[in-house]
Amino acid sequence: MNTEYVLIVLGEPFSIFSEIIGKYFSKTKKQKKKIVLIGNKKLLNEQLKKLKYNLKLNEIKNIKDAKKNIINIIDINFNYNKAFSKITNKSKKYIEDSFDKALDIINKNKKKCILINGPVSKKAFLQKKYLGITEYLSKKTVSKNEVMLIFNNKLSVSPVTTHIPIKNVAKLINKKKIINNILKINQFYKNILNRKISIAILGLNPHCETTDNISEENTIINPAIKFLKEKKINITGPFAADTFFLKKNIDNYDVVIGMYHDQVLTPIKTIFNFSAINITIGLPFIRISPDHGPNSEMLGKNTSDPSSFIYAMKFLEKLR
Secondary structure (H helix, E strand, O other): OOOOEEEEEOOOOOOOHHHHHHHHHOOOOOOOOEEEEEEOHHHHHHHHHHOOOOOOEEEOOOHHHOOOOOEEEEEOOOOOOOOOOOOOHHHHHHHHHHHHHHHHHHHHOOOOEEEEEOOOOHHHHHOOOOOOHHHHHHHHOOOOOOEEEEEOOOOEEEEOOOOOOHHHHHHHOOHHHHHHHHHHHHHHHHHOOOOOOOEEEEOOOHHHOOOOOOOHHHHHHHHHHHHHHHOOOOEEEEEOHHHHOOHHHHOOOOEEEEOOHHHHHHHHHHHHOOOOEEEEEOOOOEEEEEOOOOOHHHOOOOOOOOHHHHHHHHHHOOOO
16 A cells, blocks of 8 residues: 545534544644545634634645645535534535545545545434445445454454344345455455454354254354355354453454444444444445544533544554
């Protein structure tokens, strides 16, 4: 990789992300890559001022005008009344325009860009048309088989299915999807992070057992494991999810594959709190999202934890 720019889409205009931006950049001046915010400059300035962060924003029109060790911003039009307000679907076009601008820049600059996006309200922005931003960006970039990886350097997790109702999980897991996800994750670690990894995979059912004749472990997960081992992937399982995340187990693995969202995200957030980031694998570029939502309850209170964004920026230092 030869990344030069970090594009940061500010996301939901009425979220805690302006506070996170203020906390990080007021203490961190030097950056290895050129930082370019994409969002409404006037609103961000007003929010930072109310939160008492004095950051100088360098407005640019062209990505090639971005400078190092300062905060560049590409202004996106957005009409608002107050610096802090309730989240509504009125911000939908603004957020979409911000993503479109970022994707246009990435398309024109090939692999020189990494995308970070601030939190977005799935209800107000996605309006049930997409399961999440992972799937939204996959559709936008005409990508297929995107993979969600919640990354921490010590232990990462990935759910085979993402934001879907539990009642649909068993219908949507299959051997092909499990294999595809794990091959892409293994490739990401090998090519991007230069690491060989050990992978654990969880079962779907409690204790990996069922009381009827249908066992996803026997019909789907075990055949996938067998295929992956033949491809020289270092994978073990399936493990029962209820006891897997004990220290004696997780110390032996780099990545844990779960069958559904909360099966792996609940324990990873309990273990690492906000010291983890959401990475989308399978796009034409690396996309990272800090692992927190808009958090409207804490809007404007200056009490939010910036740890996940800090972790995202530290992760970028690992990339060439």
